[in-house]
Amino acid sequence: MKHRLKSILCPVVVTAMLLCMAVACGTTSIEENSNTVEEEIIEKEPIVVGFSQLGAESDWRSANTQSMKSSFTGLDGYTMIFDDGQQKQANQIMAIRKFIQQEVDYIVLAPVTENGWDTVLQEAKDANIPVIIVDRRVNVEDESLFVCWIGSDFELEAQKATEWLHQYAENKKIPAQDIHIVNIQGTLGASAQIGRTKGLQDAAEKYGWDLLAEVTGDFTQTKGKEVMKSLLQEYDNINVVYCENDNEALGAIEALEEAGKKVGSNLINGEVMVISFDGINEKARSYVQEGKISCIAECNPLLGPLVRVAIDTVESGGVPNKYYYVNEEIFSANPNITSVTVDKKEYPVTIVAK
C-alpha cells in the first residue's frame, strides 16, 4: 500500500517542482518584458494588426491574403499577425480571442459566415480593440461592434455583367428569348454566390432571357468542367455560360472545346459566350484578350491598402466610412460597349486590346 502511495505521489511531486519553476521563470520574464517594452516605446512601438483570414480556397483568397500581408510588412511601423481559419468559424473565434490576449492594436476579420459573431466581437470591444471586417459581412445586432466593413458589392458585379450582355444583345439585335443561359454557381451559401446568382435571376426576369439551369461548380476548375459537360448533354441550345468565378470559366471552356463548340461572342454564328467574375487568374485575363471569355466583372482582392487607410484614419482620430465598396472594373475585348449603366450610374468598361 505504501509502495502504491509513493507511485501516486511521484508525478505530483514532479509537477509541483515544475510549477515552482514555471512561476520563477514567469516572474523573471515579466521583468525582461517590461524592459523591452520601455526600449520599444523609445523607438516608437509598431502598430500590431491581427488578421483572421477564413481560409485559402481560391486564387482570389490567396491574392487577398497576399495583399494584406504586403500592406503590413513590419517595415514602416505596422506589423501583422496572420491566422488561417481553415473554413471553420470556431477557429476564427479562437484566433480573435488569441489576438485579444496578445493585445494587438487592431483586429481585421474576413468572416467565413455572417452569423454568430456577437459574443467574440463584444469581447474585442470590451478590450477596446477596433475591429475591421473585410470581404464577407457580419450580421450583428449592435453595429458599433465593428469600425467598418470593406469589400465588394457582389450584386453590383452581377448587374454590371448582365447589363453588358443586355447591351450586347441589343447591339446585335438578338431577341431576348434566343438567349439561353446556364449558370455555373459558386459554393452555395457564399456571399459571392448569393449576390451573383441574384443579379442574374433579376436580369433574366427583367429582360426575358431563357435561364436554362443553375448548378453549383464550387468555384473550382475541375467541378466547372464536370458541370459544363453534363449540362451540354442535357441541353443542346446553350449559347451563354455564366460562371461565378474565373476558375469555373476555365473549366467550362475546356468542356465546351472538347465537345467541339466554338467559344466566343458571335452568338449568331453559333458560338457560345462565356461571362465570368473575379479577373485575378492570369489565364482568364489572357482569354479575355483572345475573346474566349467575352466579359469579366472584376472582384478586387487588393483590400490591404484600403484596410491600411481605414486604420490610419482611426489612428488620427477620424471615423472611416461604415461600408466601403472597393472600386471594381469590368473587362472585355469588345470595342463597341464602352460603358454599362446600373441604377442610373455609369461604369466604364476597360477594353482589353487584342
Add this chain to the structure above:
Amino acid sequence: MSKNANTNKVRLGDKMKNMTDTNLLLTITIVVFFLMYIGAVVFQGKGFLKPQTFLNILNANAALIIVSCGLSLVMITGGIDISVGGVVALISMCCAVWLDRKGGNVFTAVLIALGIGLLFGIVQGFLVAYLDIQPFIVTLAGMFFARGMTTIVNTNPFNVENEEFGALKAARIIIPGLGSTTKKGIYVNAYIEIGVVVALLVVLVMFCLLRWTKLGRSFYAVGGNQQSALMLGINVRRTKFLSHVLCGLLAGIGGFVYFMHVGSGSPSHASGMEMNAIASSIIGGTMLTGGVGNIIGTFFGVLSLSTIQNIVSSAGLDQAWWTGITIAAMLCLFLVIQSVVMARKKKSGGKK
C-alpha cells in the same frame, strides 16, 4: 547541498523504476506540457503569461477533453472509437434543428444529445463486444453513418437563435483575481465557459472510476491481457461493451458542450475531432495496445495539443499545414519516448 540534490536524483531514478507504466507515462506527459508552456512564456512572452490565454485553451477544448476521456477509456480496454467526431457533429445539428426550427427547450436538447451518444455507444458496443467485430470497422461505419445523418437532418450550416440557449451559450464564470489590464489600461476579467466546468467534472469522475472502482480495474485488466482477465473471472464482453457505452455517453456530453461553444449546426463541425482525441490520448500516455493510460494524462494531452497549435501560430508560421506537421512531430516524439522508456525499464528493472 549538492550531495543532497544528488541523492535526491538517485531516489528519483529509483522511483521511476518502481512506478507503474501508467504513472511513468503520465509523468512524462505532464513534464513535457509544463516545459512547453514555460518555453512559450519565455520565448513568446506577453500573451502566454496571461491567465486568460490558458483559460482560452480550456474554453476552446472543453468538448475535446470530454470526448478524449471517452476515447481513452476505450483505448485502455484495447479498442478504438473513430465515430466520436461524427457523433458530435450529428448532436450539434440535431440540437440546432430542435432548438431553432422545432421550438424545443434546452433541457430536452440535452436529453437528445445524451440519447444520441448513448445509442451510438450501445449499438457499437454490442457489435464489438458480443459479435466480436473489429472495433475499427464498427466505428468506421458509425462515423460514416453519423456524418451522413448530419447532412440528412440539415444540409446547410445555420446559427441557433433561441433565447434560452443564447443565454446559456453566453454565460461566463468570472474567476476573480486572474484578470489583467491591457496596455490601454482596461481591466479585463478572466473567465471560463460552462463547458469547462463540465469537462473538469468529467475528468474527475472518470479518474475516480478508473482508479478506485472494480469496473475501472477490469478496463485495465481486459486491455492488458484478455486471456488473463478471463481467467481472473472478469466478464470481458461486458467490460468491453460498457467501455463503448461510456465512450458514447461522453461523446453525447461532449457533443452538447461543443454545441454550446459554437452555437450552430453544420455538417463540417468537429471534422477530424476523433483524430485529435486519439492524438491527445496517445500524448497523454494511453497506449494503443491497451492496458496503459490515465485520464489526467489525457487531460494534459489535450492541453499540449492545443498549446502547440497556439505556439505555432504565434511564432508566425501562419500556414495551416505547419500546425499539422508540428502535431505529427510531437506524436512521433511521444511514441518514441514511450517505447524507449518502456524498453529501458524492462531491461534495467525486470521486477515490478
